[in-house]
Amino acid sequence: MAGLCFDMYGTLCDTSSVRTRLGEALDVPERLVAAVDETWRRKQLQYSYQSAQMDDYEPFWEITGHALDYALAAYDLDPTPDTRERIRSAYDRLDPFPGAVEALTRLGEAGHDVVVLSNGNPAMLERLAENAGLAPHLDGVLSADAVRTFKPDPAVYEHAAETLDRPLDDCRLISSNAWDVAGAGNAGMATTWVNRTRDPPESIGATPGRIADTLPAVADDLC
Numbered sequence: 457m458a459g460l461c462f463d464m465y466g467t468l469c470d471t472s473s474v475r476t477r478l479g480e481a482l483d484v485p486e487r488l489v490a491a492v493d494e495t496w497r498r499k500q501l502q503y504s505y506q507s508a509q510m511d512d513y514e515p516f517w518e519i520t521g522h523a524l525d526y527a528l529a530a531y532d533l534d535p536t537p538d539t540r541e542r543i544r545s546a547y548d549r550l551d552p553f554p555g556a557v558e559a560l561t562r563l564g565e566a567g568h569d570v571v572v573l574s575n576g577n578p579a580m581l582e583r584l585a586e587n588a589g590l591a592p593h594l595d596g597v598l599s600a601d602a603v604r605t606f607k608p609d610p611a612v613y614e615h616a617a618e619t620l621d622r623p624l625d626d627c628r629l630i631s632s633n634a635w636d637v638a639g640a641g642n643a644g645m646a647t648t649w650v651n652r653t654r655d656p657p658e659s660i661g662a663t664p665g666r667i668a669d670t671l672p673a674v675a676d677d678l679c
Contacts, residue, residue, distance in 0.1 A: 458646070459620040460563055460678070461573035461598065461613075463631035464581060467650055468560075468572070468671070469550035469588055471497050477546035481539050492527045499523035504575055504606040513604040515577035520547055547580060552588040559671040560593035566679040571596040573616045573629065575606045608639020608661070617645070628665075630674055634658045641665065648674055 465471050472493060479489045500523035507513055514522075524544055528535065535543070564570045571594060574581055578599045585591040598619055603611040617624040629640035632650040634657055641647045641662025649657070649664035650671065657663050668674045 457567040457569070458678075459569045459571070459616070459622045459627040461571055461616050461620075461627055461629050461640075461645075462560070463629070463633060463636055464572050464574040464576055464584065465550075467553075467630065467632040468556050468590060469552050469584060471547075471550060473549075473551040474543075474546040477543055477549075481535060481543050482533060484533070488531060492531055492533070495530055496523050496527040499526045508605045508609055515601055516575050516606070517544075517547075517577055517580050520544060520580075548583045549587050550584060552590060553671055555670055555672040557589060557593055559675040560590065562672075562675040562679055564593060564595070566675075568678065569595050569620055569622075571598050571616070571620070573598045573600075573607075573612070575600045575612075577601040607636050608642070610639070610643035613640050613643040613645045628678075634664075635661070637664050638662055648677070650674065 462468050475489050475493050478492055500520055503519045503523050507519060521544055560570055572581060576599060578597065578601060581597045581599055585594060585597060598616050600606050600612045603615045605611055614624060617627050620627060624644040625646060628646040628648060629637065630648045630650065631637050632652060634649060634655060637647045637649045638658040638661025646665050648666040648668060651667050652669055666677060668677055
């Protein structure tokens with residue numbers, strides 16, 4: 457049995473589910489809500505990369521706020537501070553993807569160690585895991601915050617192996633983010649790419665060890 461490390465954002469939980477909160481808070485046309493959401497998520501990832509490369513770490517909750525501020529400014533939106541915080545708090549209540557609980561449950565019952573490994577800082581991950589109904593089906597929540605950098609830095613994947621007390625190649629990252637899979641594989645971790653949209657793999661970094669199109673399919677493969 458292996459140590460299975462699930463990415464949270466975009467893999468277990470759907471980041472695009474923030475659109476409901478955005479629409480309610482901003483009261484703007486749906487196409488603008490979609491544009492703000494796309495820019496917010498893109499900048500969230502970009503700022504995590506920048507933070508790591510500049511050796512200027514901030515917790516992912518703060519990174520998420522900076523990215524939201526950029527997205528709002530990009531579309532000339534200026535909500536009140538209270539509204540801004542309500543929008544950011546949508547990351548505490550993302551919708552789990554279909555089959556997430558089923559997959560985690562089956563894998564745990566099969567004897568695997570099942571944890572989250574995410575860029576999110578511990579408090580935001582714990583809130584989301586609880587609100588999404590995932591917490592009872594996890595053996596732990598591991599955060600990049602422990603090593604003060606972000607995926608795909610090898611230190612994040614190495615931290616997971618050390619915490620699970622397993623060799624790196626006895627741990628498996630399961631992620632829908634191709635760049636995350638490429639980074640984990642490059643660091644020496646086994647990988648499964650949840651490729652829901654049939655995208656090509658990254659051209660830089662390791663190729664996926666295994667590919668599935670849904671979370672239940674991951675369980676089918678590993679149980």
